[in-house]
Amino acid sequence: METTALVSSGLDLQASFVDALQGLGLSPGAARLLWLPLPMVTVLVAAVVGVLVNVWLERKISAAVQQRIGPEYAGPLGVLQPMADGLKLVFKEDIIPARADGLLFTLGPVLVLVPVILSWLVVPFGQNLLISNVGVGIFLWISLSSIQPIGLLMSGYSSNNKYSLLGGLRAAAQSISYEIPLALAVLAIVMMSNSLSTVDIVNQQNGAGILSWNIWRQPVGFVIFWICALAECERLPFDLPEAEEELVAGYQTEYSGMKFALFYLGSYINLVLSALLVSVLYLGGWGFPVPVEWLAGWLGQSVDAPVVQVITATTGIVMTVLKAYLLVFFAILLRWTVPRVRIDQLLDLGWKFLLPIALVNLLVTAALKLAFPMAFGG
């Protein structure tokens, strides 16, 4: 977290924590060692709670779209329903089919889930509110998400079921195809921010509040990124790998119990992660529509005052999560409005439409950056 940015560093929990422990007589190294697991555990818990919220939202919004009520009896408004779902999956029998390849069958879901969770490393909730401000930030996420198809292929192959195998192959093909336009859309953003780090990308957008968000400068990139992110998450217009009518449940067909839960968890964590990254890349991340610095100035408060810092950090977290869940809401609505595409249409869309447009977007961004260095990152 060695941020040497010119902007105010904001709330730095790590420094405060280490200072406090040093006050108690610990060496700096030991204090840092005690700090290390804290953000990781916090983010892991946040990710899992995010999934529970997500499942509840999916059930309730889907119900509302179809004019049903949805879960109602488990807790007020059915908020405990996701817990019940989770418990059911935990207590189910874990079956490995007799002719399946036990080792690969177990390893597959793990390989799908781990990269997704690792990617939370780079998601910032504030200037210093992230696990690690890695220099290669967003690139790390792209490369980690490319490990997932291997897990999908693995579980598809080891299930010893032709639907599973086809589902795994489809999932991998889809993932590879949409990774390229996704990376090109990210590249345009990186070009404008002159940095791969997610913190720098957000800072570059927060000069003038909502007006300086990247979505105004990169509308095409935003649409490309969102489509590709949905395809990477296998959300409904693109859920071909598990298309029920064609493939039973794709690579998940033979899975039950906790191993199925890993896939389930992975797909929802991935959805929340993608939504968070869209908000980081295009919607100003933790930025309030009006910069908090301006608000503090109007109220005659110093930005570095402890109370203001706490309020800034809280607003940052709330804004990031709010933007992300707004996008999740749109993803759930899309699920019930857009029909599933066919596999050839899916690949056509990826290779013949999104890829050229993403390339043109990148070139136009480069040209605009040369022509108007003030507005496009110089």
Add this chain to the structure above:
Amino acid sequence: MTLASTIQQLCFLVLAAVVVVGALGVVLLPNIVYSAFLLGGVFLGVAGLYLLLNASFVAAAQILVYVGAVNVLILFAIMLVNKKETLAVIPGLLLRRLLSGGVCAGLFVLLLRVAFTTHWALPGPLPVGEEATIRIGEHLFSDYLLPFELASVLLLMAMIGAIVLARRDVYSSDVITGEPVDQGLIEKTRTPLLLDPSANAGGQPLLETTP
């Protein structure tokens, strides 16, 4: 030895073991699917070694290119393009194995000698850390421009070749042998669970009649 350097040593040993054992597995395992998955593990181990050397951009690129693209394509090729052919016994297999083993052992001895005689502790340039991404970009567009562009030409050639090979409406038969191409998915052999496998001596599957 401080805690940090101990952990670094430990990480290096674990990663090196993963790479070496994984690479041996890739070569020696009879099941080609296992070999391909292990290859992914080897690539990940190499990426970990880069990370240990503070080259985070190279590590991420290694994962993206080798694990995400190369290894997935290898798996694709194994699972999709599977010609069902009976493996004929190669004459003199033992002699071939001994010969290739000898060549490999010789190469290994040579590499070991180089590794032990070279003076490695050279004073290199200062580590640049996060600046490395910018430095790599500068090099790719100045003194390494020609190799960079040549690599892209190579990739273009490979892509054209792949498209020519993949166009089945043109080549519905094998280019080399002239036999019709049989495109079947790779599947594990299916023997019914509750039947005695020894009864299946005729070589015919008992329940599955469709190919």
